[in-house]
Every structure is written in C-alpha cells, then in structure tokens.
Amino acid sequence: MYAIIETGAKQYRVSPGDVIDVELIDNKQSITFPNVLMFADGDKIEIGTPYLKGTKVSAKVLGVNKDKKVTTFKYKHKINYHRTIGHRQNYTRVEIEEIKHGA
16 A cells, blocks of 8 residues: 655655655644545555545654755856855655545
C-alpha cells in the first residue's frame, strides 16, 4: 500500500513506516497531509482530480535539520566583480504512520 502526497510544492511516494524529508513545517509533534494525489493497494489504484477526497496520510515529526550547503559563485569577466553566496535549506524529517483511505 502506498500513496502519492503533495506538500511544499513537491510530490512524494510514501508507505507506512517511510522516513522522508519535506520542506520546513512548523514545529509540531504530528502532521496530517490532506493533499493525496494517488492511492494504491495491491491492484487497486485510485487517482484524484486533483486530490482524493477522504484520504489522508498521518505522520510523526522526527525533527528539524539543515541540508548540505549549496555554494553559488558569480563572476563577470574584466570588471572585477565576484560574489560567493552560501545557502543551507531547512527541512523537517517525518515518519509516515498510516494512510487512511475513505473510499
């Protein structure tokens, strides 16, 4: 059994017990993802238009971390212009507990 959820303008394929990193969510103990795009259980597949009604995915928040540093370097030839910019994206690690499917 798995589902495809949408959070933070990204889509994730999740099953119960999976641990995924999503964009930063307010500090909570648990979260429910109501935007389920697809649900599959064996040979039974349901696709939403755009979301499935009555289907939710619940997850437990494991913590907030930072991703690896991304360094950007800008340079223009002959005019002595160069800039170095670094960025570390915050993300929330969640563990999928269950998928509630209300057909």
